[in-house]
Amino acid sequence: MKLLAFLITTALAIAPAHADDTSPVGLWKNIDDATGKPKALIRITESNGALQGKIEQLFRAPGEDQNPKCDKCDGARKDQPIIGMEILSGLKKDGDEYAGGEILDPNNGKVYKSKLHLTDAGKKLSVRGYIGMPMLGRSQVWVRQD
Template sequence: MKKLLITAIAGSALLAASAFAQQTSPVGLWKTIDDHSGKPKAFIRISESNGEMKGKVEKLLREPGEEQNPKCVKCEGALKDQPIIGMTILSGMKQDGDEYKGGQILDPDNGKFYQSKMSLTDNGKKLNVRGYIGVPLLGRTQTWIREE
C-alpha cells in the first residue's frame, strides 16, 4: 500500500512538472492578434530545435472573399511568391533569461524582416512578440494567445 501511494505521488509530481514546463516554453500553437485591428490573424506553430525557436504559419484567419491561401508577393529572394501558409516567419530565437532574443520575424504583409524578441506572460498563456529595427524601442509588439 505504501509503495502504491509513493508511486501515485511521484506520478502526480511528474505530471505537474510536465504541465509547468509546457507553460514556461513558447513551444506550441499560438493565435496571433493584429496589433492594429485587434482581430485574430493566424495560427503560428512554434517549435524548438537545438535551442532555437522557429515559428511557422499553420493557418490564416481570413475574411470571406479574401484570398484564403495568399502568396508572399512582397517578399524577396526564395520567399517571393511562396504560399504564406507553411512559411517560417520566426527564426533564430534563443532563450536569454526570461526572454527569447537574437532572432528575426517576417511580416508577410510587407515582405520585410525585423529583429525580434519575445517573452511569455500570464503564466505562459500569452506571448509578447516584438519586431523592431535597430533597437527594441523602435518597433511594435503583438500579443499572441496560446491555443495548445
Template sequence: MRKLIGASLIAMMVAIPAAMAQNATPAGTWKTIDDETGKPKSLVRITDEGGVLTGKIEKLFRPADQDQNPKCTACEGARKDQPLIGMTILSGLKKDGNEYTGGEIMDPAKGKTYKSKAQLKDNGSKLEVRGYIGAPMFGRSQTWVREQ
C-alpha cells in the first residue's frame, strides 16, 4: 500500500508541472529586457482577447533624471507624440502549436513596427519575443521575464 501511495505522489509531482506548462499563457505582466544591454526596460501587460494577444506598456524603467512618461517622437501616424505608458506595442499574436505567431511588435525607440512571434519558455516564466522583417531569421529576439 505504501508503494502505491508513494508512486501516486511521484506521478502527481511529475504531472502537475507538465499540466501547468501546457496550460500556461502569455497573459500577464512581463518585464522586458533589452537584448543589447541586458537591463530591464519596461513592464508590459499582455491580455488575451478572444485568443488574440495584445501588449501595452504599463511602466518604464528610466533614470530619475529622465522623463518618466516620454512621448513616442519617432512614431508615425496615430502613435506620433503619444505617451509610451499605455501604448499598445504588441498585437495580433495567435496560438499556433507551442508558439504565438502572426502578430506585430512596435519598437518605440525607432518608431518602427515589425512582424512578431513569441514562445513561452521555462514553464511559462519567460517569454521569448522575436521581431523581424520578412522571415523570422531576419530579426532579433528578447527574453521577457514574468512578473510575480
C-alpha cells in the first residue's frame, strides 16, 4: 500500500512537468513554410487567458549573425535582439482554436493578425498569419519540443 501511495504521489508530482497536449503552452520549433527547415524555438506561455510567444533560440547557418537584431521592426522592437523577442501575442481560446492575436515576422518587421490550432494529438501547431481575412495569409507548422 505504501508503494502504491508513493507511485501515485510521484506521478502527480511529475505530471505538471509534461506538456499538456490540449494547450499550445510549451516549447515549439517553427518550420519555415517555404524551405521546410527549422527556424527557431518559441516558448508559448499564457497570462490572463491570452497566449504570447517569445523566441528562445534561432537556427542560423554558420557565418550568419547568431544574435541578429530586428532592424526592420518598428517602435520598441526596432534594433532589438530577436532572441528573447515576443513575436506572438493576444491569442485567446475560441472553440478549438486560438484567435484574435498578432504575430510578428522578424524577417520583414511586419505584424500580422494571427490564429492557431493544435493538430496531430497536440504534437503540432498550425499557426496562421494574415492580413484582413485568414484566407489572405500563410501558415506554418510548429512541432512541440517538450
